[in-house]
Amino acid sequence: MMIQEILRRKRDGQTLDHTMLRLVMNGIADGSIGDAQIGAFAMAVYLNGMRREEAVALTEAIRDSGQVMRWDDLDLDGPVLDKHSTGGVGDLVSLVLGPWVAACGGFVPMVSGRGLGHTGGTLDKLESIPGYDVAPSDATFRRLVKEAGVAIIGQTGSLAPADKRLYAVRDVTATVESLPLIVASILGKKLACGLETLVMDVKVGSGAFMPTPQAARELAEAIVAIGCDAGTKTSVLLTDMNQPLADCAGNALEILEALRLLRGEKGESRLHDVTRALALEILIQSGIASDIADATRRLDRALDSGEALERFSRMVHGLGGPGDLAERPHHYLEAAPYETEIAADASGTLGAIDTRALGLAVVELGGGRRNAGDTIDHRVGLSRIAALGQRVERGQPLARIHARSESEASAVSERLRAAFSLSDTSSDAPPPLIHATLRREDLP
Structure with missing residues (x-):
């Protein structure tokens, strides 16, 4: 079957069988299907979804598009x-x-x-x-x-x-x-x-x-x-x-x-x-x-x-x-050259954390990638991060920043401080782990 016919079927909301999906995935793997057709396939799936058996067949086709390890x-x-x-x-x-x-x-x-x-x-x-x-x-x-x-x-x-x-x-x-x-x-x-x-x-x-x-x-x-x-x-x-x-x-x-x-x-x-x-x-x-x-x-x-x-x-x-x-471990794992703490600007119980903001701060410090080719600095990051439900007094640390320089630490400190929300009450229990x-x- 021609790839165009498979794309047409999915575009029109029809179900693709195992043979069709294997043909598409093998074509993606060996380069015989171009990016335009890959994009059309992805958009058709995005818009129309997949039945369960179809999603299983897609998963198996991706699995089988290359080496499957045997033990x-x-x-x-x-x-x-x-x-x-x-x-x-x-x-x-x-x-x-x-x-x-x-x-x-x-x-x-x-x-x-x-x-x-x-x-x-x-x-x-x-x-x-x-x-x-x-x-x-x-x-x-x-x-x-x-x-x-x-x-x-x-x-x-x-x-x-x-x-x-x-x-x-x-x-x-x-x-x-x-x-x-x-x-x-x-x-x-x-x-x-x-x-x-x-x-x-x-x-x-x-x-x-x-x-x-x-x-x-x-x-x-x-x-x-x-x-x-x-x-x-x-x-x-x-x-x-x-x-x-x-x-x-x-x-x-x-x-x-x-x-x-x-x-x-x-x-x-x-x-x-x-x-x-x-x-x-x-x-x-x-x-x-x-x-x-x-x-x-x-x-x-x-x-x-x-x-x-x-x-x-x-x-x-x-x-x-x-x-x-x-x-x-400290002989082999390098430490960041500059460390400082971010302090709470008020007293209270830690009621919420913008966890995504903490992760983005690590990226900004150099511990992650903004672009695919970026080099990571493995030394930087955060430590001693305060926990939900913890009582914090004004001036006490919310986290410790590990940075390459004072200026890089300063660039993220206010956003980090804003990621911690303090409450006057301690009635709300932290969410369950599981x-x-x-x-x-x-x-x-």
Whole structure:
């Protein structure tokens, strides 16, 4: 069938079958379909939507547009699984969850991304570590997954290549917000890694990618339905992003925070609790643990014994980083040359945080990209960020700025101060960390 006929069908609101979608995605991947036709396809999907079976076929076609990893030949003695987040501020869960779950018997081939807009990227954080190679050979990637149980790398050109071109065109044709295209983009890349189990972390709140709780819920339900129908056991936790997940934001600062958590120093923190909830879900859904009590025992043992930290260290060293990062992190992770605090201009209880504004401040300091080719300064960011519900007196710090210079810190300080809203009352409790957990049986 000619591509024009497929585009006409979708333009007119008809359903595309698996063969048609595979023809389009393969054409995008091999370059035989031009940007104009990609844009027409994306706009037709944006305007007309997709039926569930159609969205599943699109996801599978993106997954199969390049290499689909197979693990059978490695004789792994546990399931292949992963976690993915829609992104947030101070969200370094992947850095901790991967090695923590690996220490419990899972194998985690985690293909991660860079920062997008106000949200931080796992790859940018890892590149704070001198020598860490986010683009190793397939042989190195597979060897580390087997030997360390976890390897966190960037997307290779051979994994879901149709998605890379399709996303680039969506970005310039105002079609990014299409739900079936969002889900197919997320899952196509993840499922190309040959996963048996996937747990998604969909953020809700002022720092979330999805603009409203309803939109986040719709995305979560679509991910569960389409992921499961595409052959991977998939569940979603809706987690709160009305404030940064960690009390810091910035690449090297978040690596330091991950090491603290892996040492067991950050119990009873929001970061610890969300990471633990996701890890519990993935251990139970993958069959590694029989129930919550069993999963809890395994996670406690992996953290308390130092095994989770050791897995992280093996991954870092195996991908070119220093073998003693965990023992001497400040020797390798550069600090920003200038630090200052932003102080509260009144007394009160912290009632709201514009989390997106905090993320954008990190970008402005140089810790993220305004344009695709920008170089990141891994040293900069924020630390000691005040938490919702915290009582703050006039003059007390709301956050600490790590900047390249006094002038760059001053340029963001007023916007940062305005991101914190103080109240005279303390009656409003902070929102729950976990808004909901969705599995296949929970779908309407």
